[in-house]
Amino acid sequence: MDFEQAHCTFMETHTNERAGERRGRMLRGHNYAEKLFLQNVWWPLFESLEQLHPEYEVYDWNRKSQFLDFAFLPASGSRFGIECDGFQSHVKEMDREKFSYAFNRDTFLTGMGWKRLHFSFDDIQQRPEVCRMLLQLALAPYLARSTAGGEKLLSAEKEVLRLAWQIGRPLQPKEVTDFIQINFRTARKMLNSLSNKGLLQPVPGGRGTRSYELKPMHPDQSW
Incomplete structure (x- = not known):
């Protein structure tokens, strides 16, 4: 199975498993950057999209719903939250309150056992080999x-x-x-x-x- 076939199956499976806002969020949130991450970074390393969940819902300390671009939940029990960050939406358009909340959310999720991985869209698009190297370095101890x-x-x-x-x-x-x-x-x-x-x-x-x-x-x- 090539990447395009695997990605279509991946999206169809997760769409059919969801309803309401969770389904709508996945269809709205999984766009070009997220697919490019899978194609340029994830697929060359693993040739599989198993145990990867797009637009995965988590909650902050106030039980406010948030969505990770991807959650990777391997059989070892570890939990990885993966984000594909564009400069425009994640930096230039972020005010001080959102800036503080983003850091607090990451710290809270770390306290809850999540390991957070961030990749910039520029690197995903132009330097995917760097992303692959860093991803493998981060995941390898949990996948042996x-x-x-x-x-x-x-x-x-x-x-x-x-x-x-x-x-x-x-x-x-x-x-x-x-x-x-x-x-x-x-x-x-x-x-x-x-x-x-x-x-x-x-x-x-x-x-x-x-x-x-x-x-x-x-x-x-x-x-």
Whole structure:
């Protein structure tokens, strides 16, 4: 299924699940910028729109209804609110009261367990690779999956994955030994284990494998 087909199915599914103002808000709010975010940023990373909810309703401390551009609700139980912010509507047309409320709302949602991610429309349109890099960095620790056989990741293995996400390039055993203070043989064994679990992939070089890089992840993968 290509993006256009997936997006049509995505919109049809969420439209049919809603009624009243929630349905109207989705049809009014999901426009060019939001679709472009999905096309330029989300789809190239995941090739899926599962567990993503457009124009998702939340409430502030006064029980006032608000809508997030997207809510990403993976199986791990984490909650991400994603906003596509245009300069004109989110900065130039914002008065002091709205400015204060926007910050207070984000802080309130953070207190309620949401993780808030903001992307500018200019970056979504002109520099989507930057958005993809930042999105992957933000989501990756919450999407590292259990293995197909149900085996859970060890704490040290999670630290190795975090290191790989942080440096953003192929990871070498020497970097692992320095990061978590283990010997070289143990580091190679751990990298090979993560490769066998489908989280890293070897990068051939010289006399065999010298480094490992992250494998693309699907959004329904979780610890």
